Amino acid sequence: MGGERKVYTLAEVSEHNDPKDCWLVIDGKVFNVTKFLEDHPGGDDVLLSATGKDATDDFEDVGHSSSARAMMDEFYVGDIDSSSIPSKVKYTPPKQPHYNQDKTPEFIIKLLQFLVPLLILGLAVGLRFYAKST
Structure with missing residues (x-):
């Protein structure tokens, strides 16, 4: 992860959402995983479904190995502008009348x-x- 770091908005990253151009946001970093789609053990659909959002939780839930984490360095393209990511809202169920x-x-x-x-x-x-x- 060398040199000058480019900062992208979520809208910019979201434009890269197909098999010929696929970018992900994980831990505040932007990764171009297009070349890795065919080699991903979980298939390319998993990566494509994680585009356009902060995929950190998806990545962490799988429990990737340390070698998989080290491999991410070669796909790094910049950082995400955290203000462009919508904040998570806690779900509050609607109030319902007595059943x-x-x-x-x-x-x-x-x-x-x-x-x-x-x-x-x-x-x-x-x-x-x-x-x-x-």
Whole structure:
């Protein structure tokens, strides 16, 4: 990685996204991996799918060997302008209303919670009076 370092924006790097011209961003550095596409053990599709974004996480998740990391030096073309990479946003799931499993409207449930005990009480009292009168 010698000499003067060229700085690229993500938009500039994103233009290099096909098998004849493929650039990647890994650890803040830009790599022209076009010549390596055919030799990549994971296939060229893996590299092509990592274009146009910061591919650091993809690279790290695979667990590349130290020899693979050393090989990257020959593909280095410059650095990425970190301000051109969108920041990662933490996913926050949308707030959802209480789940009503049987889809019964809530007012009916509340009405039944009030009326059913009254009905049971009424039946108990009615049976007691019926039993006394017979």
